[in-house]
Amino acid sequence: MFQTLKNFYHKLGSYPWFYKISGKVIPFVGVLSISLIVISSIWGLFFSPIDAVQGDVYRIIYFHVPAVSVSQVIYYSMSVAAAVFLIWRMKMAGVYIKSLAPIGAAFTFIGLLSGAIWGQPTWGTWWVWDARLTSTLVLFLFYLAIIGMQSTFASRKSADTAVSIITLVGVVNLPIVKKSVDWWNTLHQPASISISGESSISNEMLIPLLLSILGVYFFVFFTGLLFMRAEISTREQNKEWFKKLSSNN
Amino acid sequence: MKQHRLKRLYGVLFIVFCSALAFVLVYFAIRDNVNLFYSPSDLFENPPQGRNAIRAGGLVKIGSLRRSTDSLEIEFIITDLKKSIAVNYTGILPDLFKENAGVVATGYFNKSKMSLDAYQILAKHDENYVPKEVKKALEK
Numbered sequence: 235m236f237q238t239l240k241n242f243y244h245k246l247g248s249y250p251w252f253y254k255i256s257g258k259v260i261p262f263v264g265v266l267s268i269s270l271i272v273i274s275s276i277w278g279l280f281f282s283p284i285d286a287v288q289g290d291v292y293r294i295i296y297f298h299v300p301a302v303s304v305s306q307v308i309y310y311s312m313s314v315a316a317a318v319f320l321i322w323r324m325k326m327a328g329v330y331i332k333s334l335a336p337i338g339a340a341f342t343f344i345g346l347l348s349g350a351i352w353g354q355p356t357w358g359t360w361w362v363w364d365a366r367l368t369s370t371l372v373l374f375l376f377y378l379a380i381i382g383m384q385s386t387f388a389s390r391k392s393a394d395t396a397v398s399i400i401t402l403v404g405v406v407n408l409p410i411v412k413k414s415v416d417w418w419n420t421l422h423q424p425a426s427i428s429i430s431g432e433s434s435i436s437n438e439m440l441i442p443l444l445l446s447i448l449g450v451y452f453f454v455f456f457t458g459l460l461f462m463r464a465e466i467s468t469r470e471q472n473k474e475w476f477k478k479l480s481s482n483n
Numbered sequence: 484m485k486q487h488r489l490k491r492l493y494g495v496l497f498i499v500f501c502s503a504l505a506f507v508l509v510y511f512a513i514r515d516n517v518n519l520f521y522s523p524s525d526l527f528e529n530p531p532q533g534r535n536a537i538r539a540g541g542l543v544k545i546g547s548l549r550r551s552t553d554s555l556e557i558e559f560i561i562t563d564l565k566k567s568i569a570v571n572y573t574g575i576l577p578d579l580f581k582e583n584a585g586v587v588a589t590g591y592f593n594k595s596k597m598s599l600d601a602y603q604i605l606a607k608h609d610e611n612y613v614p615k616e617v618k619k620a621l622e623k
Contacts (some may be wrong), residue, residue, distance in 0.1 A: 284615045285614065286618035286619075288579065355577070356579050358577030358578075358580075358603075359603075365518075403498065405499065406499065406502045418517045419519050419520050421519055426612055435610075435612035438614060
């Protein structure tokens, strides 16, 4: 078992292997993610029941929660990749961080924007400097820093190293984002979905929400693979294996 | 794990530790200002000094809401079920503002009357999402 995992880990570091496998996986993940997003959006927007307190505006939840949830998960996975890059010097980890950072930034932005659109009618304001909103903005700024740093170094290796370090610095912010609503008085409400206990959102609303979360996770998997392939083809365009591959097609 | 990798692992842990320390120190330094609002109990314990605007938050006490008949002026009481303070405000209210619901009021605190002259009212939504039909059925 351990040996299989170790083999998989070594293969993961190989550009040709990754390029071949990802090409096969992408169509399936793409179709799956788009259909999940379409189904859950239609379900959430038209068929799930209207909320007793907020009315129809609550339906923003079907975009807001998946976006902010995936933006945090992407950052966690990027910091694992950062540690792998710094310890094992696996180049694929650098590719992973560079490709996933714009996706994470985009979803953090969607989360902030959809939250503001929801906040205006419900709270009475677009933005308030409470702990949850501010720490999410900090997460967004870390993503921007990671993206910006990519192009400030002459060599790819020093860029990947510096970016890995800044990624690890930012990971400490994530538990703060998560726990801010419990630690301090905030305008933002605590979590409605609970994995261990009972969720405080009714099941008819929860099921399309879980589907939309799943859809967005697969969508990130899908775009992540696409972006990583693009990054690999930029880095390896003069390598023998890549030339051979492109001349075959 | 090989020696040089172990060394780099300690490096990684050191970065995370330093960053965590920095975040903890920052949040420790601003701990009194991270909370978005004071509860009425906070205000009774430590009435705010100076003339700066503050935020008070809690529930709108049931039966405390008074609307003026000829203007947008309203009065109500914010309570945390232990202490309560009076609030007056003139203006438009958010949709979710109602009695027994969460509210955050920003304004100037009057220490002698233990009341707040608010210039902004924000409604707080809780984590409960219940369909309209279900709620109607429950209330019957």
